[in-house]
Amino acid sequence: xxxxxxxxxxxxxxxxxxxxxxxxxxxxxxxxxxxxxxxxxxxxxxxxxxxxxxxxxxxxxxxxxxxxxxxxxxxxxxxxxxxxxxxxxxxxxxxxxxxxxxxxxxxxxxxxxxxxxxxxxxxxxxxxxxxxxxxxxxxxxxxxxxxxxxxxxxxxxxxxxxxxxxxxxxxxxxxxxxxxxxxxxxxxxxxxxxxxxxxxxxxxxxxxxxxxxxxxxxxxxxxxxxxxxxxxxxxxxxxxxxxxxxxxxxxxxxxxxxxxxxxxxxxxxxxxxxxxxxxxxxxxxxxxxxxxxxxxxxxxxxxxxxxxxxxxxxxxxxxx
Numbered sequence: 290x291x292x293x294x295x296x297x298x299x300x301x302x303x304x305x306x307x308x309x310x311x312x313x314x315x316x317x318x319x320x321x322x323x324x325x326x327x328x329x330x331x332x333x334x335x336x337x338x339x340x341x342x343x344x345x346x347x348x349x350x351x352x353x354x355x356x357x358x359x360x361x362x363x364x365x366x367x368x369x370x371x372x373x374x375x376x377x378x379x380x381x382x383x384x385x386x387x388x389x390x391x392x393x394x395x396x397x398x399x400x401x402x403x404x405x406x407x408x409x410x411x412x413x414x415x416x417x418x419x420x421x422x423x424x425x426x427x428x429x430x431x432x433x434x435x436x437x438x439x440x441x442x443x444x445x446x447x448x449x450x451x452x453x454x455x456x457x458x459x460x461x462x463x464x465x466x467x468x469x470x471x472x473x474x475x476x477x478x479x480x481x482x483x484x485x486x487x488x489x490x491x492x493x494x495x496x497x498x499x500x501x502x503x504x505x506x507x508x509x510x511x512x513x514x515x516x517x518x519x520x521x522x523x524x525x526x527x528x529x530x531x532x533x534x535x536x537x538x539x540x541x542x543x544x545x546x547x548x549x550x551x552x553x554x555x556x557x558x559x560x561x562x563x564x565x566x567x568x569x570x571x572x573x574x575x576x577x578x579x580x581x582x583x584x585x586x587x588x589x590x591x592x593x594x595x596x597x598x599x600x601x602x603x604x605x606x607x608x609x
Contacts, residue, residue: 296447297422298419298422298423298447298448298451299339299342299343299346299447300339301418301419301422302335302339302419302422302454302455303340303343304419305416305418306332306333306335306336306458307332307336308415309332309411309416310332310333310336312408312411313325313326313328313329313332313408313412314329315404316329316405316408317329319404320405322472323390323481323482323485324405324464324465324468324469324481324484324488325408325465325469327383327384327387327388327465327485327488327489328409328412328461328462328465328488330379330383330384331458331461331488331492332412332458333379334375334376334379334380335376335380335454335458337375337379338372338376338450338454339451341371341372342365342368342372342447342450344368345364345365345366345367345368345369346365346447348364348365348368349361349362349363349364351364359541359547360541360545362540362542362545363506363542364542365445365446365447365543366446366506367507369446369447369450369499369503369506370499370500370503372450372499373496373497373499373500373503374496374500376454376492376495376496376499377492377497380489380492380496381489381490381491381493382489382493383489384485384486384489384492385486385489385490385493386489387485387489388482388483388485388486388488388489389482389486390482391479391481391482391485392479392482392483392486395477395478395479395481395482396478397472397476397478405465405469406466406469406470406473409465409466409469410466412462413459413462416455416459416462417459419455419458420452420455420456420458420459423448423451423452423455424452426448427439427448427452436452440452440498440502442513444506444540444543446502446503446506449499450499453495453499456495457491457495460491461488461491461492464484464488464491465484465485466484467480467484467487468480468481468482468483468484468485469484471483471484506540509539509540510539511538511540512538512540512546512548516538516546516580516581517538519577519578520536520548520574520577522577523573523574523576523577523578524550524552524570524573526573527569527573528566528569529554529555529558529562529563529565529566529569530554530566530570531552531553531554531555531591532552532553532591533551533553534550534552534553534589534591535550535551536548536549536550537549537550541583544580545580545582545583546578546580546581546582547581547583548574548581548583548584548585549584549585549586549587550585551586551588551589552567552570552586552587552588552589553588553589553590553591554566554588554590563588567586567588571584571586
């Protein structure tokens with residue numbers, strides 16, 4: 290995923306959420322609906338989250354330093370993880386608290402009755418535009434990958450975060466419309482509290498998913514199978530390399546991959562020839578996988594009894 294595509298989706302979501310938050314607060318002020326207040330806080334949390342993602346993208350561009358020799362690419366993961374915490378606390382827990390209060394002390398909507406309905410319909414339209422933008426940008430790199438796998442396997446956190454937030458916002462708006470609508474029809478404010486509780490549960494669930502997926506990126510994920518296959522093909526397509534003994538990859542950021550491997554070279558190779566073949570191999574790897582910017586290759590002599598590390602890629606033994 291390009292950083293530009295993620296930024297475009299973030300800005301679209303931020304613009305929509307700022308406008309939506311203002312109208313929701315206005316509707317809550319006029320009607321006292323807890324569903325409207327929960328949705329307003331939800332929009333504020335989403336707006337703050339999008340600002341955090343933009344800050345993370347900017348921080349990640351800082352140049353490497355002696356203290357951080359591999360750069361700051363993982364800043365994007367840090368800020369995405371903070372987003373999940375904000376969504377959980379500011380969005381989900383606040384909505385659940387407001388729902389409990391409303392259910393304990395239900396009150397019908399008596400003033401400006403249909404204002405919340407109008408606001409929610411407009412908000413659904415604006416949120417749909419933001420969601421459409423996120424889907425469009427995601428499709429540029431998603432390919433044939435399912436949406437579930439895209440959210441789970443994407444190395445760049447911005448689009449999955451915006452996708453989940455926008456999807457959650459749309460569902461939350463429908464739940465708010467449900468709660469407000471039944472409150473207006475029945476005159477029972479409990480329904481407003483029920484809608485608010487459903488919104489809170491939804492936000493907590495989305496926050497948990499974001500936290501789990503971002504935690505995996507923070508710990509360190511390797512390249513996807515397609516990239517690994519390309520790297521292996523690039524390594525073995527040149528001269529002077531008999532096989533890959535073992536290889537490990539690690540994403541230093543969404544668009545920067547570390548590749549470390551031990552390769553088998555012929556026993557009769559001279560040091561100068563080995564160095565030349567390694568240099569050529571690095572060029573081929575970067576041509577095959579442009580984000581492979583940090584490459585370490587260790588030459589060795591292949592021994593049949595040598596075993597590979599658990600969980601790493603190894604080429605099959607050569608035929609006699």
